[in-house]
Amino acid sequence: MANRDLSKYFILDTNVLLHEPLAIYSFQEHNVVIPMTVLEELDRIKDRQKDVSRDARVAIRSLEDIFKDATPEDIVEGVPLSKLEDTAVGHISIFADHNMTQEKELFTEDEPDNRIINVALFLQRIKAPAQVILVTKDINMRLKAKGAGLKQVEDYRTDQLIDDIKLLSKGFRQLPGSFWENVENCETTTDGRDTWHELDEHLIENAYINEYLIDETKLFAAKVVGHENGKVKLLDIGRDRMLARHAWGIHPKNVYQSMALNALLDPSVDLVILTGPAGCGKTLLAMAAALELVIEKGIYDKVIVTRNTPDIAENIGFLPGTEEEKMMPWLAAVTDTLEVLHKNDECPNGSLEYIMEKANIQFKSVNFMRGRSIQNSFVLLDECQNLTASQLKTIITRCGEGTKLVCSGNLAQIDSNYLTPVTSGLTYIVERFKHFEGSANVYLNGVVRSRLASFAEENL
Structure with a gap:
């Protein structure tokens, strides 16, 4: 029990389960707490004629699968959180926040967000020195929780693949100078109007299939079509040919539109x-x-x-x-x-x-x-x-x-x-x-x- 007390406690807001209905399985090594207020909100949402109602039903079913064989005491204490028997290290429990007495609360009970924040504040006090973290996608709720004295509040980012939108792939790579000036060895093949080049992949690091390549000469344009044995294969498109393509009378106005039209x-x-x-x-x-x-x-x-x-x-x-x-x-x-x-x-x-x-x-x-x-x-x-x-x-x-x-x-x-x-x-x-x-x-x-x-x- 001592090790469990020192682990982290994650209180999940309703919007996390609506965003990712199986989010509970993202906290396998820790303890997950679902306030009763969250279950009530899911219950209200599941019957709405909206796309979000499906996510609410999936979240409810996933919780039912976990708790179906648990006793009321187990649900309060926490049941193993894992779909695999040999990896059950975290626990999930339901917190009956309606049973909290007035002196344990910071906010009034008229708002669901306030009741969930109260749960986090209460657990922060009684579970110390364990970390208690409120996870919500509601920015205003994160601000309220921090203002109320909650030490740790986080957004749900498990499904986030990049840290900054600036790192998002643009689908093309703009190379400095002339591309061919840096190429020493190249194997070229031609079939009809199509020309392919095979180059050492260190010239174009981390290239991916169908990524476009252009340089500053305004002549070169190619598309990555394969990787094999340390080589990268390019389809030579040609900047002028790519800009000359048209569809339904529409001609590209810049090289970016021409790459899009090509795809x-x-x-x-x-x-x-x-x-x-x-x-x-x-x-x-x-x-x-x-x-x-x-x-x-x-x-x-x-x-x-x-x-x-x-x-x-x-x-x-x-x-x-x-x-x-x-x-x-x-x-x-x-x-x-x-x-x-x-x-x-x-x-x-x-x-x-x-x-x-x-x-x-x-x-x-x-x-x-x-x-x-x-x-x-x-x-x-x-x-x-x-x-x-x-x-x-x-x-x-x-x-x-x-x-x-x-x-x-x-x-x-x-x-x-x-x-x-x-x-x-x-x-x-x-x-x-x-x-x-x-x-x-x-x-x-x-x-x-x-x-x-x-x-x-x-x-x-």
Whole structure:
């Protein structure tokens, strides 16, 4: 018991279990405390018609699996926290915070956050010198807890892959000077119009599949296509050839857009992740590529456009019309893009209706993507910065054979209360998929919407 008293005690807030329903297993070597207030909040949330209700139910089921054979005394004292018999070193318990007397409390009981903070303060006092840590994704709650005298308060960062958003992969590497000046040995092969180079991998350290390479000469452009026996294999694209590519009448305005378009038009790339500031052309390039691949080349059968929308499950049902018509207010950015693509037509409205029918463009709610199997489609998932890793996994696993998924978002425009640029699902998939040969990501550097938008992005 002495060793257990000196271990750490982690009090988990409700939002941690909603963010990661199996978060309790991230504290295997320590003691986890779940206040009764957290169970009550999960109970209220589990029946809501929202995406978060699923996470609440998963969290409740995981707790039930642990406590199903425990006695009331065991639940209060703590049961082994492990899915494996030989690694049970931590414990998990439920703290009945409603039984705390008034003199043990610092705050009144009218707010769930206050009751959870009271539990942490109480345990900090009676478990000393053991460390008691409140884990919450609520920034204001962390501030309240620190102000109340709690020594240790943390965000839940177990699923965080990078410490700083500046370390996030951009999908390309800008090399100084001339690339070829530093190359001594190179084996080149040609097949038709394609040229490959094999170089010593120390020239391009930590390169990953489908990473683009450019240099300052404005001539060289290549893509990493393989690693083998200390060699890295490059596909020579050529800066001018890459800038000359176009889709549905749209030509790239800079080298970053040309790299994005190269990935979008490549049928061998199943997942394209586009990040960057507002106005850099993410949606425009994606829709232009979608129309090109569906109508002109016939590679895919249809275009499915979807996005995360705050409170969509509650609000969408009150709007008139079909699912597509209900989604239109949230997908105005896409319809605006379609109008831009056809603004020079003789009859823009007629062209728009014809193209939407010809490309079989469907607007879907993210809530209705679960359970589907999407085949032979070009799927555009917009505003991904507001999705968690588990939500993105749900959508990505819907993609069946012959489907291309484009995820786009701006990490500077996160609306979620519990997500930051480093914990966003968009950041998560950029890091997780960067070594997957079927994916490519590009950070579109620079605003091309207008000089007004460019100035605002840099100075506001």
